Amino acid sequence: EAGVAQSPRYKIIEKRQSVAFWCNPISGHATLYWYQQILGQGPKLLIQFQNNGVVDDSQLPKDRFSAERLKGVDSTLKIQPAKLEDSAVYLCASSTYRGQGNSYEQYFGPGTRLTVT
Amino acid sequence: AQSVSQHNHHVILSEAASLELGCNYSYGGTVNLFWYVQYPGQHLQLLLKYFSGDPLVKGIKGFEAEFIKSKFSFNLRKPSVQWSDTAEYFCAVNAPGGYQKVTFGIGTKLQVIP
Numbered sequence: 001e002a003g004v005a006q007s008p009r010y011k012i013i014e015k016r017q018s019v020a021f022w023c024n025p026i027s028g029h030a031t032l033y034w035y036q037q038i039l040g041q042g043p044k045l046l047i048q049f050q051n052n053g054v055v056d057d058s059q060l061p062k063d064r065f066s067a068e069r070l071k072g073v074d075s076t077l078k079i080q081p082a083k084l085e086d087s088a089v090y091l092c093a094s095s096t097y098r099g100q101g102n103s104y105e106q107y108f109g110p111g112t113r114l115t116v117t
Numbered sequence: 118a119q120s121v122s123q124h125n126h127h128v129i130l131s132e133a134a135s136l137e138l139g140c141n142y143s144y145g146g147t148v149n150l151f152w153y154v155q156y157p158g159q160h161l162q163l164l165l166k167y168f169s170g171d172p173l174v175k176g177i178k179g180f181e182a183e184f185i186k187s188k189f190s191f192n193l194r195k196p197s198v199q200w201s202d203t204a205e206y207f208c209a210v211n212a213p214g215g216y217q218k219v220t221f222g223i224g225t226k227l228q229v230i231p
Contacts, residue, residue: 003160033219042121042207042221043161056218091161105151106219108161 004109018080025094140208
């Protein structure tokens with residue numbers, strides 16, 4: 001089966017500019033995640049979608065970050081305006097959903113490496 | 118809230134040496150535990166997982182991990198490492214129920230010297 005697709009793979013922007021990342025999950029996966037991975041740290045969950053609804057965005061800096069998942073399939077993550085500290089790899093992951101309380105594993109895309117100068 | 122601690126941030130081993138990477142989690146209830154691996158230039162991928170049952174879990178490429186509930190630990194082991202095991206390893210935990218937010222550790226970079 002095809003994996004999680006992300007684009008672009010690399011992006012360099014200046015601070016205060018805007019940027020958008022795209023993710024296409026594995027077909028049939030209802031749950032989609034966006035993570036931020038800063039160099040030297042583990043992935044940090046930014047937002048989690050169940051179909052096209054948000055179930056966790058507690059760590060999303062909502063003053064500058066936004067995400068949507070129209071039609072419950074692919075998703076975009078936007079940063080506007082970007083700050084230097086947003087330099088990181090942005091990972092998208094997806095998983096099947098077997099109902100609350102059941103266990104699952106996540107499949108990750110290649111990530112987008114963002115550099116803010 | 119759940120959290121994960123990985124004690125070794127950078128490990129250097131010679132080929133054929135044994136490996137043990139420490140992982141401790143903080144959460145009072147039932148947990149699911151994972152080890153993910155990221156080889157250079159590749160995606161983050163699942164190495165092994167513990168959901169329930171036998172606390173000794175075997176994964177791909179000869180890796181295994183043991184869940185010790187009393188110690189809140191899920192250490193990763195491999196008896197004899199190879200140069201191709203050079204990668205970054207992440208321990209992760211989630212609590213079953215709800216929408217199962219996964220929390221990752223900081224990661225351990227393993228360098229295997231031929």
